[in-house]
Amino acid sequence: MYIKKIFYLFVFFSFLGVAQTKVGGKVVDEFNEPIPFANVIFKDSREGVITDENGNFYFESKENYSALIVSFIGFEKKEVPLKAGLNSNLKIILKEGTQLKEVVVYSGKTSKKDNPALDILRKIWERRRKNGLRMFDQYQYNKYEKVEFDMNTIDSAFMNSKIFKGMEFVFDNMDTSRITGKSYLPIFINEELSEVYGDNVTKKEKEVLKANKNSGFGDGDGVNTFIKDLYAEYDIYNNYLKFFDKDFVSPLSRTGINVYNYVLNDSMYIDNKWCYNIVYYPRRKNELTFKGDFWVNDSTFAIKKINLEASKSANINWVKEIYIEQEFDVLNDSVFLLKRDYMMSDFSFSKKEESKGVYGKRTTVFKDHKFNIPKEDKFYREEVNFYDNTVFNQTDEFWQENRFERLNDNELGIYKMLDTLQTVPKFKRIYNLASILGSGYIQYGNFDFGPIFSTFGYNDVEGARIRIGGRTYFGPNDKWRIQGYTAYGFRDDKVKYGISGRWMINPRNRFILSLGNRRDVEQIGVSLTTSNDVLGRSFASSSLFSSGTNNKLTNVNLTTLGAEMEMLKNFSIQTNFSYRTLSSASNEFSLDYYTDLTQTQVKSEVKQAELNLQLEYTPGRKTVGYGVDRLEVDSNYARFFISYSSGMKGVFDSDFDYQKLQLYYRQPVLIGGFGRLFTTFETGKIFGTVPLGLMGVVPGNQSYFIIENTYNLLDYYDFVADEYASLHFEHHFNGRLFSRVPLLRKLNLREIVGIKGVYGNVSQNNRTINASGLNYIAPENLYWEYHAGIGNIFKVLRIDFAWRGSYLNMPDARKFGVRASFGFYF
Known part of the structure; x- marks a missing residue:
């Protein structure tokens, strides 16, 4: 079903807050060979990325930074000065290290013996069922979810295409991705407010939808259900994470040591909690794995922050990139609760870097947690076919007052743009053709x-x-x-x-x-x-x-x-x-x-x-x-x-x-x-x-x-x-x-x-x-x-x-x- 929805977007658009520091480039060794999975961060910050299989990287920040720190196991750490604004096409050469510093240096596949990162990982396994919401008999919280689709890799030739004659206004909402650096055009947005209730004793959970709003592609709960399947819920502590009907091995999985390399990279205080930083990357290409890093607390061994980026060679179709960030808040000194979950997918017919596609971005924010308030069993029984039309017809004033974070100007512009498009005959013809082919x-x-x-x-x-x-x-x-x-x-x-x-x-x-x-x-x-x-x-x-x-x-x-x-x-x-x-x-x-x-x-x-x-x-x-x-x-x-x-x-x-x-x-x-x-x-x-x-x-x-x-x-x-x-x-x-x-x-x-x-x-x-x-x-x-x-x-x-x-x-x-x-x- 969701393949059809993405197909609609592809057919149509095939026809048819500003960052302060942006950096992109490639990390290589002295022989000009790319260094995959190198660590690249802004100096004196925790903002950074891991290079991909070809040594390439791009990221940006709303802050001003003057230098990058680039490191990888077995190589000397390097500081790279930056100019203000955009720094693109950087070529960073790392020299092989001559001395061991702070942590054990591994080359190629990391050893399963005497690796401090694996010692920490084992403690995460021991405590993973004793962290977060699992610490309580019952829980409830409020959730805000925003899903956005954007046409990406927009260039001048695309914008000047005859197909957009009479629809040039759609490009007024152009922006640049903070993750890939590519230009994109927002084309759809869906927002949802809900209340979530759960009981760890009876293993039951219920989500009550309070409000839903979308920008015009489809209506009512049909779009809502499609989105929930496209972006299924997941728990990073599980052994496998399901995305797009594929089961990726979690970096926190008990079987992770068979498919990932782990390196203890750093340690520091985060929100007054001492945390270890572990970098992980896949042992082999073409498997359903990620690369990235995570910060874990030294006493509870709960995750404080994690990012996951799917290997570009992963055996998955029509998806060029998957990028995930999760941040956790600390409650009562020892309870780590998921605060924010961000996921971005790049849907494309080709995995070539220059190929055009559609970004799918989901942002979920959690707040107002309450615990140990039991509900009767009948409360958790699912409604067979309950449809509340008012959920899908809340006013703009309601959303301004109740959404957890404000929309930026480009996101607000999506609603206006699509309302205008509905009046353009050419758009109607193209959209109808896509609907016929899909349905x-x-x-x-x-x-x-x-x-x-x-x-x-x-x-x-x-x-x-x-x-x-x-x-x-x-x-x-x-x-x-x-x-x-x-x-x-x-x-x-x-x-x-x-x-x-x-x-x-x-x-x-x-x-x-x-x-x-x-x-x-x-x-x-x-x-x-x-x-x-x-x-x-x-x-x-x-x-x-x-x-x-x-x-x-x-x-x-x-x-x-x-x-x-x-x-x-x-x-x-x-x-x-x-x-x-x-x-x-x-x-x-x-x-x-x-x-x-x-x-x-x-x-x-x-x-x-x-x-x-x-x-x-x-x-x-x-x-x-x-x-x-x-x-x-x-x-x-x-x-x-x-x-x-x-x-x-x-x-x-x-x-x-x-x-x-x-x-x-x-x-x-x-x-x-x-x-x-x-x-x-x-x-x-x-x-x-x-x-x-x-x-x-x-x-x-x-x-x-x-x-x-x-x-x-x-x-x-x-x-x-x-x-x-x-x-x-x-x-x-x-x-x-x-x-x-x-x-x-x-x-x-x-x-x-x-x-x-x-x-x-x-x-x-x-x-x-x-x-x-x-x-x-x-x-x-x-x-x-x-x-x-x-x-x-x-x-x-x-x-x-x-x-x-x-x-x-x-x-x-x-x-x-x-x-x-x-x-x-x-």
């Missing part, structure tokens, strides 16, 4: 045409297929929505359609009624766990690219009436009544079944009424919006789904009595710095006698693309089962292995491995009524396959290689296959 819908009044990406398709029954559709759209939080489509196949010369309506009667518990009807041609053997989505249609039903024949398709006429309710946050219950007729859509495929045990009478069409009850639990799921339709922010959450269905023979001339029970469980797990493991388990059983059209079909994959929860080397209907159990494991190493291989390191490739298997059988009664001509084969001896893949090829391509592990002697068995997928991932 897939073309808006016309209160109706959206689309999705445009499903306009064309192909299968062996319909031939070339064209589809048009749309939905009502009055806003992202519509309480009701009607959507539909019509399609035409040029080979079968038939018109298909689907229409559905959903109405949210009670917004607080998301009580929704739905009704729909669909008549279409579908490949129904591509999912073990069935769905009652009346407009849902599988990718396999109209794939433009597929292997083998794809003629086992079914004419489906489905009508559903349903109700659903979210009883607790991310826990929902749903019931549906459905009536469907199924018949073969191809002369080469049959759904025939015997209507008597003597096998003398055959029927080709299935008529079936069914009552269904579903329970779904998705802990950790984040969604955008409060209307009848919501968007999921990402897919890294657990999902537990159970479904019970009952066929009702005789109701509307239905053919079968049966009961069907299905369970689905998906769990992503972080494996200690080695990526994520995704586990998917499905099981089900049909009690009663049913024909092929109602049977469970092990999902094959005849496309050339990766489709989740299918078997890459099975064709459609290779295996059928009326009871089954399926288990998939897929692990994403996120480049952890390839980063150790010198020739592959710079490619930032990512490794994927997986194994999947399914067991099942078919009852004798179901075999007896089968008249389709399809030989029922059940995976009674366990069908399994495994795959290995390479992801992040050219940043957008993943290729998997799959091998069959069993049933190798089946007719026309595919023993090896290649599958691919495309996508924008961090």
Whole structure:
């Protein structure tokens, strides 16, 4: 979801207090070789940075300074005089040291033995769960958060582009980054005030939003939710810090000594507290690590100040830089509480220094802490769907009085600039184009045409297929929505359609009624766990690219009436009544079944009424919006789904009595710095006698693309089962292995491995009524396959290689296959 939002900004802007001392340059040795991770600070201050992998640095201060101090382990410290204002393109040469001073000098990788920095680090580990908010049973505080997006690396050619003719006023708010020294143009700002409550005894926390204000890209809590996922909360004491769906190793991690070098650099009083300064930098390139330094108190071993800068070679896409600063206040002499958190990210299509991009900056300020004020358990229960419109409509006077720190002139100018842009026709056209590419819908009044990406398709029954559709759209939080489509196949010369309506009667518990009807041609053997989505249609039903024949398709006429309710946050219950007729859509495929045990009478069409009850639990799921339709922010959450269905023979001339029970469980797990493991388990059983059209079909994959929860080397209907159990494991190493291989390191490739298997059988009664001509084969001896893949090829391509592990002697068995997928991932 957040990739789309950034994409909007990229598309549009591809078309479309002052610092006193600024310094930038490069640190090299006597042989002109760059010195990475050298310490550069203003003389007689704590303001400074660490050079990057190429020895480059830039930073600035609001104060006036006359000299820099540059140092690195194994080299002599050097003082560099500065002139007033800007000092750019400095070349600083360090000489190798001749004597050891104050601390032990390390060269290259620092030793794990006799290193005073590691002794301090071990004491941080011992005390990390006894510092800050963890010292109290309960806590509460007020929080102010400001998120800003800026177009960066603005040059004269960009400003004079014809695309900005008539919009030159946007450049009135130009500024320069204090971290990178690059010019930038503010384009979006979002502010939020909230109250946070927590209970360390029950491990519960709740954040109450009091006010939210944004400058025009989107509205309401949709933008707020997007921002919260883009800039997820993190704790520097944790072993891993999640940014942009990637798990970086924290410099305070217990496993940090395996990926970082640590050096005790300095010690001094900070706010009357004696603190040690430790510099850290990565041992290897291309891993998800940081460089920087931190100050730690000598008695509590709590962090007083820390900065983190992601390695430029880190295996992360579309993000050129990540920079973080945290400052802690001291309460009652021994309690260190986070006072200020600043994070800046540089989003860009390229990591080249001169490439243009978008800065994303988040500033969070904390104050008014209170402790040991218990709340009842019901206080911490999350609201299912609570939306307070006044939160998003506070006055300018309210914000002037309540924001924790005032906005500077450029930040205030963003609101005015975007209000003005809304009146410029050229801006509207460009923004609408970006919205269409991102959402897939073309808006016309209160109706959206689309999705445009499903306009064309192909299968062996319909031939070339064209589809048009749309939905009502009055806003992202519509309480009701009607959507539909019509399609035409040029080979079968038939018109298909689907229409559905959903109405949210009670917004607080998301009580929704739905009704729909669909008549279409579908490949129904591509999912073990069935769905009652009346407009849902599988990718396999109209794939433009597929292997083998794809003629086992079914004419489906489905009508559903349903109700659903979210009883607790991310826990929902749903019931549906459905009536469907199924018949073969191809002369080469049959759904025939015997209507008597003597096998003398055959029927080709299935008529079936069914009552269904579903329970779904998705802990950790984040969604955008409060209307009848919501968007999921990402897919890294657990999902537990159970479904019970009952066929009702005789109701509307239905053919079968049966009961069907299905369970689905998906769990992503972080494996200690080695990526994520995704586990998917499905099981089900049909009690009663049913024909092929109602049977469970092990999902094959005849496309050339990766489709989740299918078997890459099975064709459609290779295996059928009326009871089954399926288990998939897929692990994403996120480049952890390839980063150790010198020739592959710079490619930032990512490794994927997986194994999947399914067991099942078919009852004798179901075999007896089968008249389709399809030989029922059940995976009674366990069908399994495994795959290995390479992801992040050219940043957008993943290729998997799959091998069959069993049933190798089946007719026309595919023993090896290649599958691919495309996508924008961090």
